[in-house]
Amino acid sequence: MLTLTFEDGTVRVGGLAESDVSAADLPGVAWDDRGLVARAPAYRYADLRASLDERGLDYEDRIRPETNLNLSHAYDLRDYQRGALDAWHANDERGVLELPTGAGKTVVAVAAIAALGGSTLIVVPTVDLLNQWRRELETEFDISVGQFGGGEQTQEAITVSTYDSAYLRADDVGGDFEFVVFDEVHHLGGEGYRDVARLLTAPARLGLTATFERPDGAHEVIADLVGPKVYDLSVDDLAGDHLAEYEVRRIEVDLTPAERERYEEAQGTFVDYLKTSNLSFRSGSDYQKLVMRSGTDPRAREALLAKQRARRIMMNADQKVETLGRILDRHCDDRVIVFTAHTDLVYRLSERYLLPAITSETAASDRRELLERFRDGTYSRVVTANVLDEGVDVPDANVAVLLAGSGSEREFTQRLGRVLRPKTDGGAAILYELVSAETAEERVAQRRR
Template sequence: MGVGALPQRVTVRLRFEDGTLRVEHDGGGPPTGGVASLPGVEYDDRTETGRAPAMAYADLVAYLDSRGIPYEDDALHADSLDVESAYELRDYQQDALDAWTENDRRGVLELPTGSGKTVIGLKAIEAVGRSALVVVPTIDLLTQWRRELSREFDCEIGQLGGGEQVVAPITVATYDSAYLRADDLGDRFGLVIFDEVHHLGGEEFQNIARLLAAPARLGLTATFERPDNAHETVADLVGDVVYRLSADDLAGEHLAEYDVKRLEVPLTDAERERYEDAQGTFTEYLKQSNVQLRSGSDYQELVKRSGSDPRAREALLAKQRARRIVRESDAKVQRLEALLDRHRDDRVIVFAASTDLVYRLSERFLLPAITHETGTSERRDVLEKFRDGDYSRVVTANVLDEGVDVPDANVAVVFAGSGSEREFTQRLGRVLRPKSDGVSESVDSEAREATQSSLGGRALLYELVSADTAEERVADRRR
């Protein structure tokens, strides 16, 4: 037995306490030769016990088992579940679940929108057989997960968020609600599923994972990596990416085949003059101030500088003017009109860059609009009419990028976007309909099959890009 190791006769006691593990042993006393010798455990002078974050539970138990150290486990109070989903997994879904299982039920699955990540989550709950917490970023996803869980499993489904605070053996929570309740409920679940797991990279949300003792952890996303590299922290909290497929991997066999067409449109002479003037003001400031924008954090530093430097503020305002000119050019409006006419028999989603632009296009082309200002009932009504075919097109901003069960469309038009790979992937996913192969997805299968029969075989995404502008260079970088 090495220096500082626990004697084999000592019994270690584990207890959950306010998002931490309280670690005690029969000998008590200071850290030398005591609980602080255990991995991840530090001595707490206030309580004269060991202390570790709740997320260390699985590793600590594994260490005690491997060393044959006797312990009493009063830290995890996860109920057993006897549930079964009627879904039959596709081959790639089963491969993804197997990869997660073989990695000690920890890790992230990166799969494109429409590939059935929710179905894999349901099967993970079934396989683990312990109480489960599903954490989601939006109220829409909260509602969708609870609806799907209630349909598949014959047990009570709890909800934290959206006006409810009900805890059950299977509970769905928003990231905000989970953050507020994790220190209280961290011992109640054997499995935690983080949907759109990239959100866990937010500084406050990281604490959700730290305060939960759940040994089984599953992350689901279409785009794991974050520009700020916080995905590295997410990997520490949930596990590395253990299975990854792109839209290209599934297109044709499981998802609709698709084409991406970038349409370069010119600025008018008047727009070009205004753009060059505004963009020139911005680039000249960067040159004179020796500022290089290599990342999003560099841009944030420039924003901070604008609070005390009038020239920096003037440069940022000029950049905003330039960006608005290229995003909302007259030529783009004309090209959109031609596309809507060409695809009059298709179902089309138009993605704009701002709420104002959404309303402008909605009024110009009489398109139903969905923005962050759209009420829940109105948004539900628009999407239902889109699903039923009463509406054949809709215009929206970022609100449909993530967390909304969008009815099938086969054409998307990115009127204005960003260089974000995640944004582009999510928007492409809105037209990558799962192929009908007898496997139900997380929306009504009969409605999906009816929609598929009315749409063409290939999905199509158009990018409208203002030629010879910064927007063109941003699109090139994203590609």
């Protein structure tokens, strides 16, 4: 009789000789010359069981934990949340849900955890999200929840982990969970993080994201490891009913004569190099090629530095700072989040307009305190560089100002999502997008929209 055992991030298939492996043709199973045993990647566990059951082969499964947590939740799921959950169940409890920020992805996941009632691992990108998930689960289920990350390593039937900690622990605990939830599942496309999913046997898998597709195509790898996208709704699908109505106002500003001169000089150096480099910058890989060339080619290094200077000039233009002042005056009674691309601009704006600042340099305790004061109304506006894009529980706001950002659709969607939660007064949300006219930032803005 065959036996299935979890071992170091793999499924060990006992009772199968080397000569039998090819003939058996079982999903993912190959012969391990070092261990002199047949093995399959852990994530093929469900496929392997299904194949053995279909063929009527006898086997002893020593992996699958027998857990019945008898969970219930108090959520009243909205129609689209119920539709998302049903679509996931219909796809054999595997797949990705793409829902906008503020649409209640966590609610759907909690309902899925309760429905399965089995041991569950939730994987999240940040310690802030880890703490947020743990509080939510302990409150909703009234049970002790384990934690991998944030200075703690405790395992329970339901455990929350950061991606980093899951990467370190998966080859040890990968056979202990029946269900795995990947929050912000697009992170799983990173080379190292893919192993988190590969080293887990959990048959049931759920991915949550506001933006599934990645520019590098890695979402196809995620689909193989977690399941395909089974349900998706856009911001426009939910605006007005379940999310706030919103408006995006694009404001073009002019560079000052001095900024224009410096910009044209830097951009010209960059463009001149492109003409002789066979690089078009139509894809992110061209930027990586330029970075690699800059290590040995002085002209490539000069072009790279020139591109960075031009980018900084157009993104941090003086007229953006002045325009922000007028926007803040116009929305003196609103809750405003200002997004920038550079930390030094955050501090410049903080000093100029007396705005609480949150950057990667802000201590976690200070950041929590600032956000709590924003939540309770002590502060009505904050300025940040990238830190609040995802992975942080950000209090409701109704105005966002995008002074600068990348061409990433994901980044834009996440920043818009910060002001889309329904307003108690039924009011609309506004996102101001400030763009330096007649610069490459116009193309950047077009790309992210």
